[in-house]
Amino acid sequence: MKLAYYPGCSLEATAKEFDSSVRAVSKALDIELVEIPEWTCCGATSAHATNHKLSIGLPALTIKQIQNLGLDCVVPCSACFNRLKTTEYQMIHDAEIRQEMEKVLNFKYDGQPRVYDLLAYFVEKIGIKNISQKVQKPLKGLKIACYYGCLSVRPGHITEIDSTENPMQMDNLLKALGATPINWSYKVDCCGAGHSVSKPAMVTNLSGNILAKAREAGADAVVNSCPLCQTNLEMRRPQGEDIPVFFFTELMGLALGLPEAGNWWSKHLVDPSKVANAIQAG
Structure with a gap:
């Protein structure tokens, strides 16, 4: 293809x-x-x-x-x-x-x-069943908070996502890879987006709430598909908050047993290697 x-x-x-x-x-x-x-x-x-x-x-x-x-x-x-x-x-x-x-x-x-x-294409066109058949290292025991943010879901008539309030594409994909998506209420809340420079305190509050709610719900990690969300959730987090944030394709790479996955963690501002190494160790 x-x-x-x-x-x-x-x-x-x-x-x-x-x-x-x-x-x-x-x-x-x-x-x-x-x-x-x-x-x-x-x-x-x-x-x-x-x-x-x-x-x-x-x-x-x-x-x-x-x-x-x-x-x-x-x-x-x-x-x-x-x-x-x-x-x-x-x-x-x-x-x-x-x-x-x-x-x-x-x-x-x-x-x-x-x-x-890309996430929607993997789920709807490639198919979750086809992807799950290629899993080498199931994400067993990993509790994740799937964070969609704003721009992949709204407005719904343009994004064509399954739901603007409770989207499930990422949840269903990562569940098929062996992870356990948690139920939480912040999956489509805004992280503060481009206000990170002009209004850092506001973004710290918004991003901090997202991370706090993910942790309260029992998540080991947050997963997303937006580079700006990733940056805000890593840079604008409250001091002492260390829950890692992954791009969904990074966890896919781990589940598929890709050897190059270990090279991706150095770019993260919050070290995800503890979670990643536990998956790779099986």
Whole structure:
């Protein structure tokens, strides 16, 4: 299977371990990722807070490249997925926007191929059963808090997730890998996002509440799919809080027995090796 791959900016900088684990896990699942040539920044929060047309134009330029490849595209970063998926939605449903983007970017948009959240693609297209058959090191005994945050779930008519209040894709996937997802009420709460610099106290409070509730519910670790959430949950945590935070593909790599998984922990600000080593030891 061959898929277009949009890594986004964070996966080439602060979240390189996410990129490495995405590529390794995809290879183990017999997926060939074709990185989109000359992909551009999705615009993130800055673009859509500044100029609506810019926030559509930047992802539209990447969608043009995806269309040239003729491959469905997977996006691991929740923020990037949200921006590309929003643009895809608007170009399908808003003729005026579509025609303007086609004129400015010199292409004809035909609505294909489609953009997918990587987690959703694994669950819905590859299939949990198929993935579970490749498990070498079950995540047995590991209690995890699956944290979805904001951008992979909202707005639901764009993200197309199973539920905006109680999503289960990550829970179901990691359960199939042997882990025990906990029931908790903070899985879609905001971590503070881009306010980390301008309002650090607020973000520390929001992120601290998420981590505290995960620990109170009995979690050994938090699992997520957003580089910005990962950064906030690691950097803006209350002093003394040491619950580790994983990208979901990192735990997939452990469960699939990938030897390179041990190379991913050095990028973490909160050392997850104790939890990871316990899994690898079986």
